[in-house]
Amino acid sequence: MKNNEFLKLSAFELTSGYKRGSFTVSDVIETVLEHIEANERNLNALITPMYEEARSRAWMLDAALGRGEDMGPLFGVPVVVKDNITIDGIRTTCGSRMLENWIPPYSAHVVECLERAGAVIIGKANMDEFAMGSSTEYSAFGPTLNPWDLSRVPGGSSGGSAASVAAGYAPISLGSDTGGSIRQPAAFCGVYGLKPTYSLVSRYGLVAFASSLDQIGPFARNLSDLAMALQVISEVDARDATCIRKERPNYSEFLNVESLKGFKVGYLSGYESMEIDEEIKRGVTQALRICQDAGANIVEVKLPISTRYGLPCYYTIAPAEASSNLARFDGVQYGFSVEAEDLQDLYLKTRGAGFGPEVKRRILIGTFVLGSSRYDAYYLQAQKVRQLIIREFDAAFSEADVLLTPATPTLPFKRGEKITDPVKAYMADLFTIPANLAGLPGLSMKISFSHSGLPVGVQLVGKRFGEGDILKTASVIEKVVGPAVISLGGDRK
Amino acid sequence: MDMMSNELMEDIRRVARLAMLELNEEESKQIGLQFKSILDQLQTLSELDTGDINPFRLEDMDPMPWRADEVHTWNRYSEVLSQAPESEDGYFKVPRIVREDRDEK
Secondary structure (H helix, E strand, O other), X not given: XXXXXXXXXXXXXXXXXXXXXXXXXXXXXXXXXHHHHHHHHHHOOEEEEOHHHHHHHHHHHHHHHHOOOOOOOOOOOEEEEEOOEOEOOEOOOOOOHHHOOOOOOOOOHHHHHHHHOOOEEEEEEOOOHHHOOOOOOOOOOOOOOEOOEOOEOOOOOOHHHHHHHHOOOOOEEEEEEOOOOXXXXXXXXXXXXXXXXXXXXXXXXXXXXXXXXOXXXXXXXXXXXXXXXXXXXXXXXXXXXXXXXXXXXXXXXXXXXXXXXXOEEEEEOOHHHOOOOHHHHHHHHHHHHHHHHOOOEEEEEOOHHHHHHHXXXXXXXXXXXXXXXXXXXXXXXXXXXXXXOOHHXXXXXXXXXXXXXXXXXXXXXXXXXXXXXXXXXXXXXHHHHHHHHHHHHHHHHHHOOEEEEEOOOOOOOEOOOOOOOHHHHHHHHOOXXXXXXXXXXXXXXXXXXXXXXXXXXXXXEEOOOOHHHHHHHHHHHHHHHOOOOOEEOOEEO | OOHHHHHHHHHHHHHHHHOOOOOOHHHHHHHHHHHXXXXXXXXXXXXXXXXXXXXXXXXXXXXXXXOOOOOOOOOOHHHHHHOOOXXXXXXXXXXXXXXXXXXXX
């Protein structure tokens, strides 16, 4: 096998290769690290590559294999982790100057899970500062580029995680999704990205943005890897009080379906006449036809409140929670700090110089909507609208088992195109935000390529803990359109 | 600048102070320009009748589980303190809190 063939292998193919003795973990990790070194100058998908840690971990795993020790489900699989998820002893920046040199003394639950499963973490992924953004242009460490077209954005905020998987750095990565931050970049980079049901995956060690909306989830190039990654990271954890205690199903089992007979797939009423890219509309129609051909009943569902008011609802609640969560960055205990005369001066100057423009904007909006004279009209009203959105989804799921919608209104946009107009930029999350507000699981996946060679994505949304329904539907689609493929600046490999 | 934007700029300065964010003139202006269009969007929520809705309904959610209240030892305090901009004798150190000459408002 030629070494760069390693980059295309799935997690499953890697673990079986190690088992057969076809190649070693060090062979694979060495190839991956060389590949990263050669491409990072262009892509900038990683804030902190972990060359030395990955090499010594690979040696350790090869030695364990030699001793005949048990292999975890992700044994020797390279994984990239978003830089708002802590790893003990490795700096976690959140894409911010505020945490440029912060080295956490503990690992996130999901990182412990990955390590127990035998994974090799190879780097920390670039992201919009504190996960606020849809293009990864708001990173203090420079933008990540889209592997399909270097003049375009990879989406965000988990743009580095999505680009890493699309560019062959790793078959699996982790991101976080507060309003679409996994699903929108997955669609832009032509890979799979899953936001699990709120409370399925522990947020212990995830730097908080909006605590009632945040979830960690996996990216992958095929569903079998995605299901395995979800299995590994969704282990019960008491350190996140919201993490649900019930037993997780075997997610891989949902992928063995031949037909969708008796299954109901809902589509968004009137999507054909919405302001969406024509090629994305065609993608949705194509995906619906595949489901129908597999025996599913296609039903129309109406989500007028979620579609019309999801954005303003989210952009009230998320900044409100962020303004509270980000109060901890004060220049006292860790992170960036500025010399100051007195304590108040320290707070003002540290936060003024440490945060970037989008974070400041959202802290200000959040503080504004929580102010005593605005609380009822803005924040409380948004919470009530959130309840309406939950009810609307409850009604939709009495008609359908899973919903199939566009993932984004547009194809990946050009760099610099939306950075000056936040309201326009916020539109990128139109189809992903409602699932966060209602706590539902959502997956985005590539359905086809546009005429210009850009990935076209669709989204599947399920009931609470309906990850199985989503995987089942997606696997029927994957069997027709094939898994995701690697790209580096436009040439498909 | 008209009256409306003066009022808005005053609002932004007040909110920035509450949020402990120092903004320079350029930033305040930039944010002022965008703030209005963002707030206009947020205000569309008032079009919806939400009269009797309980904004924090949780009855459909699974109850949060209790965890055992166990003591765990953890002794990496020096690592934590080493992350602080300033520390002394095992404590975080901050600049003085009260300044005699500050004009408190």
